[in-house]
Amino acid sequence: MAKTIAVVGAGLMGSGIAQSVAMAKKSVRLYDISEAALEKGIALIQKSLSRFVKAGKLTEQDAQQTLQRIRTGTDLQEVVEGADVVIEAVPEDLSLKKDVFQKLDRYTKREAILATNTSELSVTAIAAATTRPDKVIGMHWFNPAPVMKLIEIVKGETTSEETVAVIQQLSEEIGKETVIVKDRQGFFTTRAIAAHMIECIRMYEEGVASAEDIDKAVRLGLNYPMGPLELADMVGLDTMLFVSENLTEAYGDRFRAPQILRKLVEAGHLGRKTGKGFYTYNE
Numbered sequence: 001m002a003k004t005i006a007v008v009g010a011g012l013m014g015s016g017i018a019q020s021v022a023m024a025k026k027s028v029r030l031y032d033i034s035e036a037a038l039e040k041g042i043a044l045i046q047k048s049l050s051r052f053v054k055a056g057k058l059t060e061q062d063a064q065q066t067l068q069r070i071r072t073g074t075d076l077q078e079v080v081e082g083a084d085v086v087i088e089a090v091p092e093d094l095s096l097k098k099d100v101f102q103k104l105d106r107y108t109k110r111e112a113i114l115a116t117n118t119s120e121l122s123v124t125a126i127a128a129a130t131t132r133p134d135k136v137i138g139m140h141w142f143n144p145a146p147v148m149k150l151i152e153i154v155k156g157e158t159t160s161e162e163t164v165a166v167i168q169q170l171s172e173e174i175g176k177e178t179v180i181v182k183d184r185q186g187f188f189t190t191r192a193i194a195a196h197m198i199e200c201i202r203m204y205e206e207g208v209a210s211a212e213d214i215d216k217a218v219r220l221g222l223n224y225p226m227g228p229l230e231l232a233d234m235v236g237l238d239t240m241l242f243v244s245e246n247l248t249e250a251y252g253d254r255f256r257a258p259q260i261l262r263k264l265v266e267a268g269h270l271g272r273k274t275g276k277g278f279y280t281y282n283e
């Protein structure tokens with residue numbers, strides 16, 4: 001059973017992953033490259049915990065204890081040594097992830113499992129950067145991590161069945177449901193989300209309907225919790241552009257990014273995180 005979990009990267013996803021694991025009463029060690037990044041991550045966790053408290057899903061005491069289970073640090077070796085499972089959530093860049101995994105391979109005990117939260121990079125390529133490719137796996141969470149029920153487990157070409165079983169059990173202990181998918185570009189979920197989102201952005205660009213009406217139609221007509229344009233703003237338009245480029249390379253033109261997506265990214269309008277994307281935010 002995986003008892004001690006380390007999370008590498010305390011951004012949007014890493015902070016939510018650390019919180020979810022701590023809410024399941026497991027010890028968490030959280031690493032980022034600077035104290036400032038860790039402080040930002042902890043602030044996100046506090047904000048999310050207070051939503052759970054407000055909704056009556058956690059007591060104030062549970063929230064405090066959850067926070068106390070998360071130990072932060074900026075020394076990677078110190079944070080990850082002794083961990084049973086490390087979950088990586090650094091930016092979506094293959095060479096950065098390979099570099100991080102080489103370090104994790106050096107600093108963790110031989111039996112530790114190294115999981116990546118990549119949205120669509122090759123788990124097999126990340127595994128090949130280590131000396132334990134059988135113990136490297138995709139553990140793909142969804143935003144907001146403490147709320148979303150699914151973990152998509154991505155079995156790389158070299159991932160062992162034992163590794164899949166440990167991550168499946170860990171996911172269940174955290175209260176998540178799992179699906180197991182092959183390591184193909186975009187796995188299942190990223191490819192499925194992108195296909196829908198890109199077509200909706202294309203229709204927005206063609207002027208078929210306004211942003212508000214496209215989102216309303218999908219929310220009320222298709223019963224999705226969010227419309228595709230507001231979801232793109234939440235995920236990050238830079239991320240969606242990157243996903244679209246990689247999917248286009250793998251599957252062709254049907255995933256090609258609409259001009260408007262590229263222009264928004266070029267203008268620095270990346271969605272919620274910059275205050276502007278398809279919509280403008282004042283938070």
Ligand SMILES: CC(=O)CC(=O)SCCNC(=O)CCNC(=O)[C@H](O)C(C)(C)COP(=O)(O)OP(=O)(O)OC[C@H]1O[C@@H](n2cnc3c(N)ncnc32)[C@H](O)[C@@H]1OP(=O)(O)O
Pocket residue numbers: 047048049051052055118119141142143144146147148190193225226231235
């Ligand atoms: C890019 C990738 O690789 C993969 C991805 O992540 S793709 C993106 C996947 N995510 C999605 O598709 C999200 C779609 N959206 C949703 O599921 C929902 O809109 C949402 C959960 C984000 C918000 O739910 P909502 O009903 O629209 O709004 P809201 O009423 O504010 O929230 C619903 C509940 O969740 C809670 N909640 C929402 N975000 C929260 C957070 N970050 N922390 C804690 N609680 C949260 C709210 O407090 C609320 O609780 P109650 O029902 O008890 O009041």
Ligand SMILES: NC(=O)C1=CN([C@@H]2O[C@H](COP(=O)(O)OP(=O)(O)OC[C@H]3O[C@@H](n4cnc5c(N)ncnc54)[C@H](O)[C@@H]3O)[C@@H](O)[C@H]2O)C=CC1
Pocket residue numbers: 008009010011012013014031032033034037089090091092093096100117118119120140141142143234235236239
């Ligand atoms: N944003 C989303 O909706 C989702 C993102 N993902 C994936 O999760 C990963 C992280 O994405 P986000 O959390 O959105 O990014 P983010 O930009 O919010 O967070 C990344 C964090 O990594 C830190 N970092 C940078 N270099 C590092 C290094 N060398 N070592 C450790 N930390 C480092 C940054 O300081 C930052 O805190 C990506 O692979 C992304 O594709 C997966 C599911 C959903």
